[in-house]
Amino acid sequence: MAKATPDDHSGYAASLRSTKKRKAILDAATEIFLVNGYLGTNMDEIAARSAVSKQTVYKHFSSKEALFVEIVSSMTNAAGDLVHEKAPDVDSVNVAAYLEEYAFRQLYIVLTPRIMQLRRLVIGEVPRFPELAKVLYERGPMRAIATLARVFEALKARGVLAFDDAMMAAAHFNWLVMSTPLNRAMLLGDDAIPGPDELRKEAHEGVRVFLAAYGVKKGS
Numbered sequence: 323m324a325k326a327t328p329d330d331h332s333g334y335a336a337s338l339r340s341t342k343k344r345k346a347i348l349d350a351a352t353e354i355f356l357v358n359g360y361l362g363t364n365m366d367e368i369a370a371r372s373a374v375s376k377q378t379v380y381k382h383f384s385s386k387e388a389l390f391v392e393i394v395s396s397m398t399n400a401a402g403d404l405v406h407e408k409a410p411d412v413d414s415v416n417v418a419a420y421l422e423e424y425a426f427r428q429l430y431i432v433l434t435p436r437i438m439q440l441r442r443l444v445i446g447e448v449p450r451f452p453e454l455a456k457v458l459y460e461r462g463p464m465r466a467i468a469t470l471a472r473v474f475e476a477l478k479a480r481g482v483l484a485f486d487d488a489m490m491a492a493a494h495f496n497w498l499v500m501s502t503p504l505n506r507a508m509l510l511g512d513d514a515i516p517g518p519d520e521l522r523k524e525a526h527e528g529v530r531v532f533l534a535a536y537g538v539k540k541g542s
Contacts, residue, residue: 344382346372352393356439360390360447387451394454397440398461404431406469414480417537418529424473425499425525428466433503433521435512442508467492474536483536491536499528 350371354363369376383389413420448455470492477483485491506514
């Protein structure tokens with residue numbers, strides 16, 4: 323086995339420093355963008371907040387626009403990963419409890435001040451960044467609906483759900499659960515974000531109505 327050389331160690335240390343600086347820039351920029359909006363944010367403030375030079379900011383991100391795109395994409399992907407990739411395996415025996423937990427998980431992760439601030443920010447910048455709005459839509463609601471459609475296909479195959487169009491059923495489920503608390507939080511501000519108990523109630527009622535329409539009754 324070849325021994326590590328001093329150049330190897332110095333290269334690794336430089337890579338770690340670069341990664342640390344990039345994270346500091348992203349963290350600082352995220353906070354500033356969410357509070358000040360796109361037009362109210364400048365690279366000098368980002369550099370000062372992240373304790374690096376303005377040149378270093380531009381070394382990692384070619385422009386304010388590139389930095390903004392990176393923040394929206396990474397925040398949207400991270401939230402979606404938490405909801406869908408770490409969801410429990412499909413449970414067709416306790417389907418109501420399984421769907422309620424799935425719905426609560428989605429509500430709890432999406433309805434946070436940072437995600438709501440991000441959504442408001444992107445909506446406000448649609449004329450300037452239409453592609454970013456598309457990213458938020460595709461990696462947010464559409465990803466949720468597509469993932470739910472696959473879950474529902476599995477539940478249909480096990481005889482506990484009945485529908486003709488999995489994507490339509492998933493859209494109904496998604497908005498039965500999400501629409502009321504999401505609209506409140508988006509329009510009334512972070513103080514209107516429901517607490518866990520209210521989110522569980524929303525999840526329970528959404529699932530109850532969904533299963534009344536799409537659930538297969540035992541013995542039928």
